[in-house]
Amino acid sequence: MNRCGFEDKGEIWVEDILNLCVSPSKLIEIVKKPFVSLGGIIFEGYSVSSMSVYKDAAVLKHAEGKILWSRLIIDAMGNFSPVVKQIRKGRKPDGVCLVVGTCARGFHDNSTSDVIYSSSSTKSVGDSEVQYFWEAFPAGSGPTDRTTYMFTYVNPQPGSPKLEELLEDYWELMPKYQGVSLENLEIQRVIYGIFPTYRDSPLPAAFDRVLQFGDASGIQSPVSFGGFGSLTRHLGRLSAGNLLVFYLLLSASASKGVHEAIIGDFLDASSLSLLNPYMPNLSASWLFQRAMSAKKDSSVYPEFINELLYVNFQSMQRLGNPVLRPFLQDVIQLGPLSKTLGLVMLTEPLIITSIFKQVGIPVLLDWSGHFFMLIYYTLLSTFADPLIRPLSSAFPSKMKYEWKRNLEAWKYGAGLDYEL
Template sequence: MSLTEEVLSQLPGNVLEGLRRADSILASLRNGNTPVPQVVTENQNHLDAVEWDVIICGGTLGILIGCALAVQGFKVALLERGILRGREQEWNISRKELAVLRELDLLTDEELATSIVTEYNPARVSFQGGTEVWVEDVLNIGVDPGYLLETLKQKFLKLGGNLFENTPFIDVIVHPNGVKINQQFTARLLLDAMGHFSPITQQARQGKKPDALCLVVGSCAQGFSENTTGDLLLSFTNLQNQCQYFWEAFPAKDGRTTYLFTYLDAEPQRLTLENLFDEYLRLLPEYQDIKINQLKFQRALFGFFPTYRQSPLQTPWNRILPIGDSSGSQSPLSFGGFGAMIRHLRRLTIGITEALQTQQLSAQALALLQPYQPSLSVTWLFQKAMSVKLNQTIPPTQINHLLSVVFAQMEKLGTPVLKPFLQDIVQFPALTQTLLKTGLSHPLVVANILPQVGLFNLFDWLLHYSNLGIYAALFSLSPILEPFIKSLSPTQQYYWHRWLDAWKFGSGSDYE
């Protein structure tokens, strides 16, 4: 029996079986034999009646936008395949990011305070052979998903929202005046919040393999002697199994959470999640300076996150809008999930409200709610620099050395440069300063990385980098454009507001 089998077999809930089930899905995805669902069809006949303004499929994170739209006065229904409840493991985020829950009137001050169950400072960024960088107020808040989702659920119901639990999404028919879901539920608009493996998303992507994957495993355990700081991005080993291993650690309400993750392509020969869990348990004692038998494991964590260059996803159908992980609106360096949804929650609430009010529900109009964002696209080169191809040979210390140099330069440039990047937000001035300082002080490091990432990826990145600067310049014009936009019709305003949003988020200017 392997150490992974021994540890996971002691936990309740058939965790080992779940891990192997996830590996089976991963293998199917890597081999390109995942069947393409056919869950979306179109019908040119009008529906006799449309009951709701919005139906949301996927309740775990869909409740956030569902509650926000209910506050705006829309008739909203939420379909959840099981019981709508949060997981035990906290969601880590920054306190400032949570402010949107108050701004949209989703939580009271007291409820927001109650949802926060852990808080720590500072957090560390460190790579083998480099200096440690410490930051404060980044992913240092642990939110209790159980309390948060139950509170939002009750508010949603009080506002007149309809919740259908144990109601999995089966199919949807798109009509000229609405959508019909599961041959039963009708609405003007369908929001797909079913995540990375949404059948709607799978049909829209037509079985395309991911361009990259992030594999993550971890646990929450008790027994650590030190549990007052965190790690945001840490590596203490060189390349192993053709992967660079990265670690995160956060204090939790019932122990300490530690993650091991790695970025790689979707080749079938790559590590499985069970392989990575073996590595996690092998290296955890060295990482946390503790013996495995001193730990009492509370739960195990594992998953994989597919990422596509063609993101955010824009579906070909009218009246269907993917949101959150269904849309791929997070960078290839991010796990997505709660943090990505929170970042876009206000933008989506306002945009969907305007779309419904002005009847802008065509595929073309809704595509503006998930626009091209250079701030996301430029991170593909970073993903390439933090991973290595299956049969590629590079010095085993190269990735660690590169990251050590880059983060040392960002630390010198200060918090305005360092903190946005650690929160998955890339801005043109900060990126330009970092590139210039790194290139001038360590030209060989930059030169060595070019063969690793390849010329195609470099030229592709240069295009997105240029657009990042253009979007920043365009967004700077928004104060001048506002009086003009206010003079337009509501329909024209919808389009201008979406362009302003695209420039704002596409340039990372949403970071305050």
């Protein structure tokens, strides 16, 4: 069983969410064997120092001196990819999620997980105000081993909380949250992370022959730090949709969208950008991050974020699994989003003014544009796709490639790739 808990408010229980752990080392071993047997070579410990793009190839230089060339380079260097830094011109992220936590041994009550647990009110850390959220789940390394994370969303600026400060709070607050004593725990490892998010995501390809993938592409939700789940979901359109192909994709030898780009030689920046298209459902999630970020000198009461979450989760639970599950699995769809907003407005109309105060008019106006596009993409995917798809096989190859990408953008951008 998995809990969505809201301190001093209540809790909602769901099933089969956050119930899968992936061992990175096992996964890499599984996909490495076929990759190597097909002639793939892994340069472990090598660091990319530069890329040069030519008319017929892209050349990649390693700091260790090795030079490789390819028709297409897939940049899967994560959130801090040097290529992404160059594309974004060092611009500061629009939002950051800071995470600290541990995996520790000694939790005797270890059979359930917390998808999200929010603290009752905001708290001052240094010069900032933060709202803490928690996540906890059993770890695979032993029956009493448990991972617990504390995270918060911040608007990055001088005086924003440091990971070190959050970790100090974590040691103090985690025992109360989990009902344990630190003396009875054996810390296996300390975990921390910084997740930068940009409103203009996913990132279109800025250079010919270089395509961002995974966290580097900005395809992950700005609310959860479920980038792995997100990249596996998008494998369905970028590749044949399984983990073997995931690594073949990195070698760019066998995949769907990427394969078609290579076969057709559609490797210019604008053709590659169609593989990382605008997705209104992803852009619309930005509002949630803003709503969950505490602000200094805020005009809303300190318990507002916890209350807002509780009200929304309560509404989603009342509307049932078709509404609650896609949201918990990071997929925003028009129907569930509209129903939830409608129910919140009917049952808690007074909270609406506080939402306006919390996120501000410019963010709401921007969100309205994405909501409108979500309606448009849902209609296009539902009604125009069945008309265009049968015709597309007769299109000339470049046009066919472009239309296939448009159809995928409508489907994924409206969250219609999700099946309950």
